[in-house]
Amino acid sequence: MSYNIIERSDVPLTKEDFASDQMVKWCPGCGSHAILASLENVFPKIGYKRENFCVISGIGCASRFPYYVNTFGFHGIHGRATPIATGVRVSNRHLSVWVTAGDGDLMAIGGNHFIHTIRRNVDLNILLFNNQIYGLTKGQYSPTTPFGQITKTSPYGTIEKPFAVGKLVLAAQGSFFARALDNNPKLMVDVMFEAAKHDGTSVIEILQNCVIFNDGAHKEIADRTTAADKQLILKHGEPMIFGKDRNKGIRLGAKGLEVVTIGENNITEKDLLVHDMTQEDSGIHNMLVDMKLPHYPMAFGVIRSVPSPTYDELLEDQIKSAQKNSPIKCVDDLLNSGDTWEI
Amino acid sequence: MTKGKIEVIEKDSVVVKFAGDCGDGMQLSGTLFSDTSAMSGNDLSTFPDYPAEIRAPHNTVAGVSGYQVHIGKEIHTIGDKCDVLVAMNPASLKANLHVVKMGGTIIVDVDTFVPKAFEKAGCNVNPLEDASLSSYNVIKAPISSAAKQIALDNGLELRDADRSKNMYALGMVAFIFDRDLTLLSNQIAAKFKKNVKISDVNIAVLKAGYIYAESIEAVESRFHIPTAKLEKGRYRNISGNIATAWGLLAASERSGRPLFLGSYPITPATDILVELAKHKSLNARVMQCEDEIAGICSSIGASYAGSMAVTSTSGPGLSLKSEAIGLAVMTELPVVIVDVQRGGPSTGLPTKSEQADLLQVLYGRNGACPCIVVAATSPSDCFESAYMAAKLSMEHMTPTILMTDGYIGQGSELFRIPKVADMPSITPPIAEKNDPNYKPYRRDDKTLARKWAIPGTQGLEHRVGGLEKSDVFGAVSTDPNNHEKMVYFRNEKVQRVADYLPNQEVIGDESGDLLVVSWGGTKGQTYVAVKELQKQGKKVSLAHFKYIMPLPKNTADIFAKFKKIVVCELNDGQFADYLRIVYPKFVYHKYNKIKGIPFTTVELVNAFNQYLKEE
Numbered sequence: 001m002s003y004n005i006i007e008r009s010d011v012p013l014t015k016e017d018f019a020s021d022q023m024v025k026w027c028p029g030c031g032s033h034a035i036l037a038s039l040e041n042v043f044p045k046i047g048y049k050r051e052n053f054c055v056i057s058g059i060g061c062a063s064r065f066p067y068y069v070n071t072f073g074f075h076g077i078h079g080r081a082t083p084i085a086t087g088v089r090v091s092n093r094h095l096s097v098w099v100t101a102g103d104g105d106l107m108a109i110g111g112n113h114f115i116h117t118i119r120r121n122v123d124l125n126i127l128l129f130n131n132q133i134y135g136l137t138k139g140q141y142s143p144t145t146p147f148g149q150i151t152k153t154s155p156y157g158t159i160e161k162p163f164a165v166g167k168l169v170l171a172a173q174g175s176f177f178a179r180a181l182d183n184n185p186k187l188m189v190d191v192m193f194e195a196a197k198h199d200g201t202s203v204i205e206i207l208q209n210c211v212i213f214n215d216g217a218h219k220e221i222a223d224r225t226t227a228a229d230k231q232l233i234l235k236h237g238e239p240m241i242f243g244k245d246r247n248k249g250i251r252l253g254a255k256g257l258e259v260v261t262i263g264e265n266n267i268t269e270k271d272l273l274v275h276d277m278t279q280e281d282s283g284i285h286n287m288l289v290d291m292k293l294p295h296y297p298m299a300f301g302v303i304r305s306v307p308s309p310t311y312d313e314l315l316e317d318q319i320k321s322a323q324k325n326s327p328i329k330c331v332d333d334l335l336n337s338g339d340t341w342e343i
Numbered sequence: 344m345t346k347g348k349i350e351v352i353e354k355d356s357v358v359v360k361f362a363g364d365c366g367d368g369m370q371l372s373g374t375l376f377s378d379t380s381a382m383s384g385n386d387l388s389t390f391p392d393y394p395a396e397i398r399a400p401h402n403t404v405a406g407v408s409g410y411q412v413h414i415g416k417e418i419h420t421i422g423d424k425c426d427v428l429v430a431m432n433p434a435s436l437k438a439n440l441h442v443v444k445m446g447g448t449i450i451v452d453v454d455t456f457v458p459k460a461f462e463k464a465g466c467n468v469n470p471l472e473d474a475s476l477s478s479y480n481v482i483k484a485p486i487s488s489a490a491k492q493i494a495l496d497n498g499l500e501l502r503d504a505d506r507s508k509n510m511y512a513l514g515m516v517a518f519i520f521d522r523d524l525t526l527l528s529n530q531i532a533a534k535f536k537k538n539v540k541i542s543d544v545n546i547a548v549l550k551a552g553y554i555y556a557e558s559i560e561a562v563e564s565r566f567h568i569p570t571a572k573l574e575k576g577r578y579r580n581i582s583g584n585i586a587t588a589w590g591l592l593a594a595s596e597r598s599g600r601p602l603f604l605g606s607y608p609i610t611p612a613t614d615i616l617v618e619l620a621k622h623k624s625l626n627a628r629v630m631q632c633e634d635e636i637a638g639i640c641s642s643i644g645a646s647y648a649g650s651m652a653v654t655s656t657s658g659p660g661l662s663l664k665s666e667a668i669g670l671a672v673m674t675e676l677p678v679v680i681v682d683v684q685r686g687g688p689s690t691g692l693p694t695k696s697e698q699a700d701l702l703q704v705l706y707g708r709n710g711a712c713p714c715i716v717v718a719a720t721s722p723s724d725c726f727e728s729a730y731m732a733a734k735l736s737m738e739h740m741t742p743t744i745l746m747t748d749g750y751i752g753q754g755s756e757l758f759r760i761p762k763v764a765d766m767p768s769i770t771p772p773i774a775e776k777n778d779p780n781y782k783p784y785r786r787d788d789k790t791l792a793r794k795w796a797i798p799g800t801q802g803l804e805h806r807v808g809g810l811e812k813s814d815v816f817g818a819v820s821t822d823p824n825n826h827e828k829m830v831y832f833r834n835e836k837v838q839r840v841a842d843y844l845p846n847q848e849v850i851g852d853e854s855g856d857l858l859v860v861s862w863g864g865t866k867g868q869t870y871v872a873v874k875e876l877q878k879q880g881k882k883v884s885l886a887h888f889k890y891i892m893p894l895p896k897n898t899a900d901i902f903a904k905f906k907k908i909v910v911c912e913l914n915d916g917q918f919a920d921y922l923r924i925v926y927p928k929f930v931y932h933k934y935n936k937i938k939g940i941p942f943t944t945v946e947l948v949n950a951f952n953q954y955l956k957e958e
Contacts, residue, residue: 020806022806022818022819049801050804051798051799051800051801051802051803051804052798052799054648054798056644057808059809066806066808067806067808067819070804071804072798072799072803072804072805072806073804073805073806073807073808074644074647074674074806074807074808075806075807075808075809075810076640076643076670076808076809077640077666077667077669077670077809080636080637080640080667083605083632083636083637083640083641083644084640084641084643084644084647085644086630086637086641086644087603087605087630087640087641087642087643087644087645087646087647087648087650087652088644088645088647088648088798089644089648090603090628090630090641090645091601091603091628091644091645091648091649091650092648092649092798092799094799095648095798095799112633112634112637113633113636113637113640116632116633116637315628318623319623319624319626319628321623322622322623322624323623323624323626325624326623326624328622328624328625329624330596330625330763331589331592331593331596331625331763332762332763334589334592334622334625335579335589335593335760335761335763336577336760338579339378339382339530339579339580340577340578340579340760341381341382341577341578341579342576342577342578343384343571343573343574343575343576343577343578
């Protein structure tokens with residue numbers, strides 16, 4: 001729907017049209033630079049008029065984002081990007097609303113808003129920059145920091161189990177979840193485009209590197225030289241194949257997902273799972289989200305994209321129906337409704 | 344006295360209280376009585392008085408629910424004490440005896456005065472049999488049994504037969520006050536229109552109560568209450584919370600900005616959320632959020648996107664919203680924050696009323712963070728106050744806090760229905776498409792308001808946020824001089840709202856011995872007390888404040904003309920403290936009450952007389 005109701009630009013826009021005049025102040029080498037470039041690339045591709053994009057954030061390194069994009073932008077307060085964005089979208093369905101936030105912002109202080117936004121399925125696109133650390137406050141552990149990691153506030157190692165973003169999204173009945181990496185701009189642009197097309201809350205978890213406080217957190221997965229063996233890039237309707245020789249795949253076994261090798265034990269491509277991002281039952285999506293090294297590759301791309309009515313659309317429908325059916329058409333009607341009398 | 348010779352007493356006003364167990368239907372009896380009285384031409388004020396528990400233990404004092412109605416010729420308060428109390432069980436008698444006037448009438452449901460019940464109410468002996476009620480005219484009526492029999496005779500099941508007893512009591516009260524039975528029956532029929540059988544039973548029970556009161560000799564007198572001399576027009580009865588919701592809807596319609604409410608249920612403000620949720624036909628977009636913070640943050644987002652944004656709450660919720668109010672002040676966006684005050688701190692007295700949020704409203708945020716503050720003065724005034732709060736917020740581009748309280752929010756009174764077209768216009772400073780001069784923080788010369796540049800408008804792309812911004816251009820700025828300048832701008836913008844406010848009114852002479860100062864929801868009581876003293880020839884006047892931040896420009900001039908100033912409020916002196924900051928040259932005496940209940944006229948008259956005596 002969104003994709004059809006938001007007004008498109010008459011003239012083709014370019015990446016440069018979306019660059020603001022502000023100096024970008026992230027650390028050199030920060031993953032945010034690549035995410036910004038991807039967003040500036042995907043906006044012209046989506047094709048809406050520039051004034052119909054709205055970028056909203058909370059607090060944290062990721063939250064400086066709106067200042068760097070030449071659209072309407074709102075830099076909110078810690079954890080509250082999603083309710084602010086919800087208010088924008090519910091007020092005006094002709095806007096394409098994007099939330100940029102870190103793992104501390106969305107998983108800790110904004111955790112409650114995050115799950116409720118998802119369960120309502122407000123039509124927002126949420127980019128969750130997951131660097132597994134608090135960057136702006138200089139290196140405290142976050143709700144996604146791996147168990148046992150030593151940080152400034154966990155000098156003896158964390159004793160908290162981290163949140164798995166995707167599992168949280170699915171548990172909150174999320175209709176869209178994708179995963180991307182800050183060192184793979186093409187994948188980022190692809191999933192951002194899919195998110196824009198999806199009606200409802202789209203969450204994209206971007207594994208991001210913080211060069212200063214958590215350098216190499218995703219190195220094992222992200223390293224380009226071994227990526228083919230460590231990453232399963234999902235494509236809707238295609239069998240789940242990965243590996244540098246494209247001979248490894250994912251099969252559904254009796255106890256869950258299994259990594260198999262094509263050509264061994266009579267396994268052919270036909271034995272592999274074919275990715276269906278539109279499957280309403282989230283069972284397989286949950287298993288895909290949960291795949292971790294070293295036993296599995298990590299899943300990337302659009303893992304789930306299921307049609308589901310959006311909050312803003314349902315609200316609009318109720319308003320239209322009430323406007324058609326209610327005898328109260330204006331406030332004067334309301335004031336004079338019920339028991340009134342003349343003196 | 345014998346039947347037919349009951350004395351009729353003319354009274355300017357009477358106070359009736361219906362009290363019973365939670366679930367006895369006292370709120371309904373009270374509402375029907377007040378609505379009928381209003382339709383018969385009486386002025387009125389009502390107040391529901393109910394426990395915080397939904398169903399506290401049966402027959403206990405904790406479980407008593409009441410509804411007080413004050414009707415008459417000219418009414419400003421719910422009345423200090425009752426002329427008639429209806430007590431449906433021993434607990435409700437015990438809980439309310441202290442509010443009955445000496446010599447007043449008490450109607451009790453005698454069927455409920457059994458040992459188990461009066462013991463549960465904490466009485467050792469049956470209060471109907473000891474001397475405790477000797478100063479009152481007690482009418483012992485078989486309310487439960489009579490109502491039950493009628494219900495059974497009309498074919499109701501045994502389990503439902505008990506539920507009409509409130510109508511029997513209402514029928515008795517209707518006889519005493521000569522209420523029109525047809526009017527009452529029509530009201531009941533409308534209320535139960537979905538179930539004709541129940542409606543018929545209730546009407547039959549109502550009539551039986553009326554006839555019973557007429558036939559027994561216990562009713563010593565009937566009252567005749569003269570009708571009110573009101574300005575011509577169309578009237579209705581309205582509670583403060585409904586009036587608040589409707590005032591906001593009117594402001595939305597008049598400004599052309601769709602209403603957005605982000606809110607979270609909290610006593611005693613929930614009615615505003617419930618009411619606005621009904622009005623989707625008026626394009627009210629209402630979200631019940633996951634918490635108070637999401638309530639205001641979604642409102643800020645909606646305001647940014649061009650809606651007339653509102654969030655409604657009570658004290659504890661306001662505390663949670665503090666940081667976000669700062670964001671709205673910083674981004675200079677209009678948001679109306681409604682605070683229906685209750686007793687605090689913390690969870691405090693959720694169902695009782697207080698005015699103790701004032702300092703939080705004025706100062707409870709980090710940094711220099713001024714908001715416009717408007718305090719509604721009565722249930723019906725909530726309409727105009729909400730309208731003005733929205734108008735000021737949108738025209739001056741800054742959040743406005745509307746203060747009401749549990750007492751006026753849930754209380755009701757007559758409301759002269761205005762026409763929306765007659766309300767003052769609302770013209771927010773909306774930026775035009777492709778305005779070459781648009782800059783996010785360029786200000787209007789007079790109001791200092793920045794422009795409202797709504798997303799989706801071509802050529803106005805810009806960024807706002809909680810970080811300090813450079814003057815005019817709105818880039819992130821930590822420049823020391825710029826910060827100081829912006830702090831002054833935000834403050835001056837709010838101060839300049841005074842240029843657009845009406846002068847403060849003085850009720851009574853413009854000079855005198857004593858100026859009574861009050862604000863917000865206490866107007867009814869201070870007004871009646873001051874009028875009473877004026878009648879006695881005392882040189883007392885009243886300045887009741889509705890605009891709190893900024894204060895009206897003539898405030899100091901008024902204060903200067905009185906020998907003494909006493910500030911009355913339902914807290915420990917917060918408005919007096921505020922006045923000391925703004926106008927330090929005056930001496931402010933304080934009269935305070937922090938009991939969760941309104942002032943009484945008697946206590947105010949006594950207190951003011953004391954101030955007049957003391958040199």
